[in-house]
Amino acid sequence: MNRCTLAVITITVLSIGGLPALGTAAAQTIKLHEQTTSQGKTVQTSYVRYAEFQAASLSASISGKSTDGPSSEMKGVLGDFVAVSSLEKVTNLLGKPGNLNRVSPYGDVRAYLLYEGLRLEYIEYKSDSKFRLREMKLESSDWSLTVNGTELRPGMNASQLSPAVRQTLDEEFSKAEDALGTVVVAKRGAAKRAKRGGELKAMRGGSAIYISVNEGTVTEVQFSREL
Structure with missing residues (x-):
């Protein structure tokens, strides 16, 4: 049986004047929330702010991944993907997927967009006009x-x-099996x-x-989130 280790991944911000600053330890800011439980135990949670998540970028340097034709670079901001009025918004940003499935198991629409190396799942509720x-x-x-x-x-x-991330993995992180890191996306x-x-508090779900x-x-x- 594989050894399983839960690793809490801390996101590091390196910025000077809005641009990444390489090799500047003093500029590093690790977002870590500490909370003391009723038993007196200190629990640390790694997180990114809501605005940072919205501004995070999804990108790919690919060739021929879209059925619309080869593309050397695709890029989008997560805020553009989290909630869309139609799936056309996604395909406008990433191109036509290799496969698009829609199912309605509970009356709500679930849509699965499959690109090579990328999978997206959206849900549209009857009471909501957006795909989330x-x-x-x-x-x-x-x-x-x-x-x-x-x-x-x-x-x-x-x-x-x-280093903060690696310390949360196995002692010999190069041999870690099935390790998992978690970064909470904070609610606005x-x-x-x-x-x-x-x-x-985490963002919805x-x-x-x-x-x-x-x-x-x-x-x-x-x-991932539960909706």
């Missing part, structure tokens, strides 16, 4: 998610993750309240970014 992103999976090194200049990409070596305004001693690591390599980057 429930899950996004990056399964290929062609795709990456960048938050505050920090890139998360399948295929990257665990050694490329920050929750991060500010948390700094004042309040509770850190317990939103989080998950990073899967197997044998020292990031195998999948996923955004």
Whole structure:
């Protein structure tokens, strides 16, 4: 049986004048919320602010992944994908998917858009006029998610993750099997309240970014929430 380790991934912000600052340790800011339980135990939660999540970019350097024709670069801001009035908005940004399925198991519409190395799942409720992103999976090194200049990409070596991240994996992170990292996406305004001693609440549906690591390599980057 594989050894399973839960790793809490901390997102690091490196910025000077709005541009990434490489190799400047003093500029690093690790967003970590600490809360003391009723049993007196301190619980640490890694998170990104709502605005940072909305501004994060989904990009790909690909060739021929869209059936509309080859493209050397696709890029979009997550805020453009989280809620859309129609699926055409998504296909305008990423091109026509290799497969698009719509099902209505409970009267609500679930739509699955499958690109090579990228999967998107949307839900449209009867009471809502928008499709809401429930899950996004990056399964290929062609795709990456960048938050505050920090890139998360399948295929990257665990050694490329920050020291704070690696310490939460196995002692020998290069041999870690089925390790999982979790970054909570804070609800709008929750991060500010948390700094004042309040509770850190996640965006609707317990939103989080998950990073899967197997044998020292990031195998999948996923955004997920329950709707």
